Amino acid sequence: MTHSDTGGTRLDPWLGSYAARAHNMRSSEIRALFAVASRPEVVSLAGGMPFIGGLPLEEIGEMMRRLVVEQGEVALQYGSGQGYEPLREQITQVMALEGIHAHPDDVVVTTGSQQALDLVTKIFIDPGDVILAEAPSYVGALGVFRAHEADVVHVAMDEDGLVPEALESTLTEVVTSGRRVKFLYTVPNFHNPGGVTLSLERRPRILEICRRFGVLVLEDNPYGLLGFDAEPLPALRSMDEEGVIYLGSFSKTFAPGFRVGWALAPHAVREKLVLASEAAVLCPSNASQMAISSYLEHHDWQGQIKKFREQYRERRDAMISALEEFMPEASWNVPDGGFYVWVTLPDGLDAKSMLPRAVTARVAYVPGTAFYFDGSGASHMRLSYCYPTPERIKEGVRRLAGVMDAEMETIRIFGSGAHEPSSTVEFPSPDVT
Amino acid sequence: MKVMILAGGLSHERDVSIRSGRRVREELEDRGIKAKVHDVDTALLPILRSLEDTVVWPLLHGVSGEDGSIQALLELVDVPFVGTGSREARVAWVKPVAKAVFARAGVSTPDYVTLPQSLFREVGAKHVLSAILSKFTLPLMIKPARGGSALGVSLVTEKASLSQAMVHCFAYGDMALIEQAIPGTEVAVSVIGHGDKASALPGVEIVCDGPYDYDARYNPGRVEYFAPARLDADQASAVATAALAVHRTMGLRDLSRIDMILDSEGVAQVIDINIAPGMTETSLFPQAVEASGHELGELYAQLVEGAFRR
Numbered sequence: 209m210t211h212s213d214t215g216g217t218r219l220d221p222w223l224g225s226y227a228a229r230a231h232n233m234r235s236s237e238i239r240a241l242f243a244v245a246s247r248p249e250v251v252s253l254a255g256g257m258p259f260i261g262g263l264p265l266e267e268i269g270e271m272m273r274r275l276v277v278e279q280g281e282v283a284l285q286y287g288s289g290q291g292y293e294p295l296r297e298q299i300t301q302v303m304a305l306e307g308i309h310a311h312p313d314d315v316v317v318t319t320g321s322q323q324a325l326d327l328v329t330k331i332f333i334d335p336g337d338v339i340l341a342e343a344p345s346y347v348g349a350l351g352v353f354r355a356h357e358a359d360v361v362h363v364a365m366d367e368d369g370l371v372p373e374a375l376e377s378t379l380t381e382v383v384t385s386g387r388r389v390k391f392l393y394t395v396p397n398f399h400n401p402g403g404v405t406l407s408l409e410r411r412p413r414i415l416e417i418c419r420r421f422g423v424l425v426l427e428d429n430p431y432g433l434l435g436f437d438a439e440p441l442p443a444l445r446s447m448d449e450e451g452v453i454y455l456g457s458f459s460k461t462f463a464p465g466f467r468v469g470w471a472l473a474p475h476a477v478r479e480k481l482v483l484a485s486e487a488a489v490l491c492p493s494n495a496s497q498m499a500i501s502s503y504l505e506h507h508d509w510q511g512q513i514k515k516f517r518e519q520y521r522e523r524r525d526a527m528i529s530a531l532e533e534f535m536p537e538a539s540w541n542v543p544d545g546g547f548y549v550w551v552t553l554p555d556g557l558d559a560k561s562m563l564p565r566a567v568t569a570r571v572a573y574v575p576g577t578a579f580y581f582d583g584s585g586a587s588h589m590r591l592s593y594c595y596p597t598p599e600r601i602k603e604g605v606r607r608l609a610g611v612m613d614a615e616m617e618t619i620r621i622f623g624s625g626a627h628e629p630s631s632t633v634e635f636p637s638p639d640v641t
Numbered sequence: 642m643k644v645m646i647l648a649g650g651l652s653h654e655r656d657v658s659i660r661s662g663r664r665v666r667e668e669l670e671d672r673g674i675k676a677k678v679h680d681v682d683t684a685l686l687p688i689l690r691s692l693e694d695t696v697v698w699p700l701l702h703g704v705s706g707e708d709g710s711i712q713a714l715l716e717l718v719d720v721p722f723v724g725t726g727s728r729e730a731r732v733a734w735v736k737p738v739a740k741a742v743f744a745r746a747g748v749s750t751p752d753y754v755t756l757p758q759s760l761f762r763e764v765g766a767k768h769v770l771s772a773i774l775s776k777f778t779l780p781l782m783i784k785p786a787r788g789g790s791a792l793g794v795s796l797v798t799e800k801a802s803l804s805q806a807m808v809h810c811f812a813y814g815d816m817a818l819i820e821q822a823i824p825g826t827e828v829a830v831s832v833i834g835h836g837d838k839a840s841a842l843p844g845v846e847i848v849c850d851g852p853y854d855y856d857a858r859y860n861p862g863r864v865e866y867f868a869p870a871r872l873d874a875d876q877a878s879a880v881a882t883a884a885l886a887v888h889r890t891m892g893l894r895d896l897s898r899i900d901m902i903l904d905s906e907g908v909a910q911v912i913d914i915n916i917a918p919g920m921t922e923t924s925l926f927p928q929a930v931e932a933s934g935h936e937l938g939e940l941y942a943q944l945v946e947g948a949f950r951r
Binding site for chain 2: 214215216217218219220223231239240241243244247248249250561562563564565567568570617618620621622623
């Protein structure tokens with residue numbers, strides 16, 4: 209144990225060596241509470257974990273066995289820093305479903321789209337640069353932006369997604385203040401956590417505004433193929449090849465365990481992404497990429513996505529029905545796809561303050577504060593319906609209603625001003641992103 | 642002899658418990674003692690019934706782990722275990738009850754009142770808060786009557802914050818302990834053994850930037866620890882005497898950690914008892930063991946062997 213000049217110890221011999229950005233990296237009691245969420249007694253409406261049970265696991269197992277036996281010397285070896293070429297070709301076919309025409313050379317395969325997000329941020333963001341993001345925004349993205357010392361400014365959304373007028377006014381305000389906006393980060397389809405989708409009408413308007421201000425668009429689209437009813441909307445990238453970097457993922461359409469995502473970027477950006485990726489990981493996993501490539505080639509992956517859609521639709525319906533039955537005082541959106549419902553609590557309730565009570569009641573959710581850069585959003589919560597069964601979803605919402613009732617009782621006793629807005633920014637663990 | 646460590650559970654302190662369990666297992670295995678970590682679940686009871694030559698070490702923090710429940714289960718199935726028995730644990734777990742017991746034995750403790758949330762509803766929060774502020778002077782410590790790891794705990798320095806502190810406390814339980822905050826030196830004294838054979842390890846002094854909350858306890862950096870505490874002979878004697886008095890009066894066994902404030906008059910004011918103290922990288926018990934010159938693994942081995950022989 210290293211002792212200081214005072215004779216005491218802070219139990220960290222490297223305390224004086226950390227970069228300034230690391231000082232805000234802290235676990236909190238809220239993060240610790242999520243350790244309980246993994247227990248079977250707890251109905252977790254927190255995690256964005258896909259329903260893996262819906263996959264044909266025996267077939268996938270056989271596929272992977274054959275991969276190792278027949279191509280093991282390649283699959284288990286280092287590969288290309290840009291990614292396995294056949295998979296890059298197949299990725300262009302996946303993206304074509306959302307109107308994107310791309311060349312495999314412009315695809316950079318990454319270790320999950322989370323890594324792609326990190327790489328784009330790394331190559332574009334200097335400390336203090338501004339990133340615009342929807343209000344609320346994906347917690348994993350906020351974590352990346354924070355780690356790179358960006359300043360995130362939120363832009364309002366409504367039931368049709370990002371509001372163009374709000375985008376324009378926010379850009380004007382930030383630029384007028386002398387700050388540099390590097391990119392707009394958006395999850396246009398079945399937003400995490402908001403559940404909404406950017407309407408077709410607004411898409412070219414958003415692009416035009418960003419083009420006019422010289423701001424890149426970072427389009428993060430893990431859920432685009434998981435709409436319940438309509439065909440996928442054309443991606444932003446399909447409308448603007450030079451102004452949009454597109455991030456895609458197999459985590460929701462296949463399985464997150466493979467950790468395969470990608471970035472589709474204009475040529476010059478792509479070159480830098482490859483260099484940055486090689487510096488970070490040398491190369492993405494050949495085994496994972498070849499497994500996915502084999503899956504795309506030999507299995508009815510589009511049929512599987514259709515099955516997922518129905519499974520998630522059933523779960524969404526269970527959640528909405530349960531909310532209507534047990535929590536009529538709250539309000540929420542009804543998503544047309546994806547994994548999440550964004551709930552607004554009755555006045556005075558604080559989703560973050562309620563979490564310990566929820567853990568006692570054996571139900572978990574993610575407080576809205578996780579999805580705002582400044583930790584606001586306490587009157588909201590994100591509920592995930594992707595993983596639990598419909599029966600468990602109903603039970604979870606029932607328990608949550610009890611928690612809400614107990615909290616409302618506390619508000620009645622002590623008054624609504626008794627919850628102080630939290631200034632602590634939370635870093636939820638990966639299994640609740 | 643083998644060791645089964647119970648860690649995890651369903652309390653708010655599950656994360657701390659898992660980390661404690663992992664560290665204890667590593668120390669025991671380094672000493673050549675086979676140890677496994679097991680969570681508390683539906684498979685536990687059949688496993689306990691099937692154990693042979695095994696001692697259990699419950700390292701569950703919070704409810705079920707420190708309130709006597711798991712100890713009662715182990716006593717029901719006659720499995721030897723490390724730590725305090727179920728009846729004594731149940732008394733120690735409820736802070737106001739524990740305070741009343743050891744105060745009667747002459748141990749000093751800050752003045753306090755215990756109030757359930759229901760009382761605030763029935764009588765009116767405004768009136769109860771006013772009564773609290775009339776009786777006590779600021780600052781106050783507000784804490785759940787049952788709990789640990791500083792969860793739900795607030796230091797109230799302004800009247801306007803009292804209501805919020807009560808709300809924060811009641812998020813973790815329905816009973817609040819409102820305690821006079823005492824300025825002084827915060828010292829944690831770990832005790833090992835039982836009855837007359839109990840001995841106090843050197844105190845660990847805690848100097849914290851801001852409140853000694855969950856973040857301060859489990860994230861290195863904000864707290865400076867002095868082990869042994871920077872106390873003169875009289876002060877060291879005062880804290881050790883207080884800790885031993887609590888440990889013996891409460892009937893605690895094998896190990897405990899007694900937290901106290903050494904006030905400006907040199908009186909050790911006991912504020913908390915822990916019968917399953919944390920064993921993580923930042924925890925106070927392991928620091929006390931190292932300050933005493935013992936090796937951690939050696940002490941852990943003595944504890945399990947002692948429990949096994951009982």
